[in-house]
Amino acid sequence: MKPVSIKLDQVSLVHANGQRAVNNISCEIGSGERVAIIGPSGAGKTTLLRVLATALRPSSGEIRILGKDPWRVSRTALRELRCRIGMVHQAPPIPPRQRVVTAVLAGRLGHWPLWKGLASLAYPVDIAGARRMLARMEIADKLFERCDRLSGGQMQRVGVARILYQQPDLLLTDEPVSAVDPALSDRVIGELNREASERGVTLVASLHAVDLALHWFPRIIGIRNGEIAFDLPPVRVTDAMLKDLYASESTVPTQGNEPLAMQPAGVRRKPLCS
Amino acid sequence: MRSEEAAVQVRDPAAVPRLMLSIAIIILLWPGFRLTEFDLGVLFDPRNREIMGKFIATFFPPEASADFLRLILKATLETLAIATAGMTLALLIAFPLALVVTRSLSISRIGPARGFAAGRFLRLPARFILMFFRSIPEIVWALLFVRAVGLGPAAGVLAIAVTYGGMLGKVYSEILESGDTRPTLALLEAGSGRLAAFCYGMWPVALPELVSYTVYRWECAVRASVIMGFVGAGGLGQLMELSMRMLNGGEVSAILLTFFLLVMLADAISAMLRKATA
Numbered sequence: 001m002k003p004v005s006i007k008l009d010q011v012s013l014v015h016a017n018g019q020r021a022v023n024n025i026s027c028e029i030g031s032g033e034r035v036a037i038i039g040p041s042g043a044g045k046t047t048l049l050r051v052l053a054t055a056l057r058p059s060s061g062e063i064r065i066l067g068k069d070p071w072r073v074s075r076t077a078l079r080e081l082r083c084r085i086g087m088v089h090q091a092p093p094i095p096p097r098q099r100v101v102t103a104v105l106a107g108r109l110g111h112w113p114l115w116k117g118l119a120s121l122a123y124p125v126d127i128a129g130a131r132r133m134l135a136r137m138e139i140a141d142k143l144f145e146r147c148d149r150l151s152g153g154q155m156q157r158v159g160v161a162r163i164l165y166q167q168p169d170l171l172l173t174d175e176p177v178s179a180v181d182p183a184l185s186d187r188v189i190g191e192l193n194r195e196a197s198e199r200g201v202t203l204v205a206s207l208h209a210v211d212l213a214l215h216w217f218p219r220i221i222g223i224r225n226g227e228i229a230f231d232l233p234p235v236r237v238t239d240a241m242l243k244d245l246y247a248s249e250s251t252v253p254t255q256g257n258e259p260l261a262m263q264p265a266g267v268r269r270k271p272l273c274s
Numbered sequence: 275m276r277s278e279e280a281a282v283q284v285r286d287p288a289a290v291p292r293l294m295l296s297i298a299i300i301i302l303l304w305p306g307f308r309l310t311e312f313d314l315g316v317l318f319d320p321r322n323r324e325i326m327g328k329f330i331a332t333f334f335p336p337e338a339s340a341d342f343l344r345l346i347l348k349a350t351l352e353t354l355a356i357a358t359a360g361m362t363l364a365l366l367i368a369f370p371l372a373l374v375v376t377r378s379l380s381i382s383r384i385g386p387a388r389g390f391a392a393g394r395f396l397r398l399p400a401r402f403i404l405m406f407f408r409s410i411p412e413i414v415w416a417l418l419f420v421r422a423v424g425l426g427p428a429a430g431v432l433a434i435a436v437t438y439g440g441m442l443g444k445v446y447s448e449i450l451e452s453g454d455t456r457p458t459l460a461l462l463e464a465g466s467g468r469l470a471a472f473c474y475g476m477w478p479v480a481l482p483e484l485v486s487y488t489v490y491r492w493e494c495a496v497r498a499s500v501i502m503g504f505v506g507a508g509g510l511g512q513l514m515e516l517s518m519r520m521l522n523g524g525e526v527s528a529i530l531l532t533f534f535l536l537v538m539l540a541d542a543i544s545a546m547l548r549k550a551t552a
């Protein structure tokens with residue numbers, strides 16, 4: 001049996017304002033698995049990923065990440081665990097004044113001794129490494145650009161390059177391509193999948209582009225109102241399920257008292273580009 | 275259609291607290307004005323106006339003899355030196371304490387609640403030191419240090435170092451808190467150490483504001499060193515005190531003009547640094 005990378009048992013998370021964003025989720029993700037999380041806006045995808053990234057502590061339930069309970073171990077062990085988890089945020093949390101090369105190198109700060117991190121501020125210690133990762137995201141030419149001079153999609157790809165450089169054992173990506181054009185999205189998700197299968201590490205990605213999810217990932221988890229709606233391989237995810245997943249719950253959008261004909265966006269089996 | 279719109283009309287939940295706060299502020303301010311006998315009428319009293327007018331008339335023309343200008347130059351350099359040396363020491367006091375006090379960098383952010391109590395324990399004395407330093411006005415510190423190290427600029431330097439260290443430490447930690455802390459948290463969540471997370475996540479976000487506040491404080495330190503000159507800490511203040519005592523309005527106005535130029539200088543430096551760090 002393959003080792004388990006993530007194990008959630010009846011995990012719930014209630015935000016400070018009382019919003020129950022993750023509701024009684026139990027699931028197991030094996031080492032080396034590649035999983036896409038899909039679901040409507042506000043379903044709790046980001047919250048769930050933040051729980052997996054040990055950034056949020058579940059209000060109840062048991063959680064094990066890479067074989068450890070992050071909220072029971074010592075502080076040093078938690079830091080070691082966090083070095084092995086990489087997260088790409090929906091909006092990359094990178095200081096606007098920072099240069100791209102510094103932002104990418106910051107991915108390894110957890111592995112580096114302090115002196116190396118500080119030295120790298122004076123002169124980047126691994127320009128070649130940063131450049132290689134940026135080249136995989138097709139933005140190698142922006143190496144020494146300041147991050148506030150990048151477009152939204154370029155910025156997201158810097159975020160991805162950063163965890164590629166971090167080389168974690170668990171890759172968590174929260175809508176890594178929401179601002180990237182379709183062709184490049186395909187490329188970025190492809191690179192993430194390649195990274196995961198080559199190094200045999202786990203990849204969990206939340207995606208709004210359903211076609212990308214169905215095309216690239218062997219396992220799809222649909223989330224709605226903080227609960228798992230389905231957890232299936234892509235071939236068994238039907239259009240009806242997707243429609244159900246994305247159907248808006250209380251109000252049917254109307255136009256002149258007639259229900260507005262609306263298709264869930266991007267429910268296509270074929271990739272846009274190949 | 276209309277009734278539907280009325281039905282979905284939503285009230286702003288923040289409106290009532292905001293109104294209460296405004297009322298509370300007004301209620302609190304009123305006794306303050308009464309207590310300080312604040313009365314604009316005094317300014318327009320004819321007798322007061324005459325005295326003020328006479329005093330101001332002696333200000334013109336400003337003293338501009340070469341001898342006095344040389345004195346001013348020397349005193350200005352001394353004042354600048356007091357302010358700059360004091361600020362440097364203040365930075366050395368303020369920065370480490372600000373880092374300790376800043377909550378986004380605190381141990382409890384890294385992980386389980388276990389280190390929380392310890393973190394609090396360390397933060398509390400740091401806060402207390404900062405408060406103590408700035409609760410005593412610099413002029414009082416100056417009087418104390420004049421006793422300790424004697425008359426002269428050294429007392430001024432020490433007084434500025436202590437008071438401004440307290441002020442800078444508090445404001446630095448607030449600037450660090452109020453900036454975008456997500457980059458820092460993201461780094462901590464990726465396992466980086468706190469100092470590294472500060473250098474990569476917090477420093478670049480807060481730098482422009484830290485710089486402009488520091489330059490503004492330097493400007494304040496110049497003014498403060500002038501005041502401390504009155505109690506014998508050297509610089510422009512001491513010169514001013516002499517001129518005042520001799521009722522030499524021309525000299526006083528020349529020194530006031532120098533102050534103005536210094537503030538202009540600080541302003542220019544601040545603008546320049548802001549541009550460089552933007």
Ligand SMILES: Nc1ncnc2c1ncn2[C@@H]1O[C@H](COP(=O)(O)OP(=O)(O)OP(=O)(O)O)[C@@H](O)[C@H]1O
Pocket residue numbers: 015016017019020021039040041042043044045046047048090
């Ligand atoms: N910090 C927070 N405090 C309080 N409530 C929050 C917080 N973050 C998210 N929520 C709430 O939790 C729910 C789930 O949010 P979450 O960000 O996980 O959704 P999401 O699936 O990532 O949505 P999207 O696709 O729009 O990114 C939402 O209803 C949101 O309002």
Ligand SMILES: [Mg+2]
Pocket residue numbers: 045046047090174175
């Ligand atoms: Mg989200």
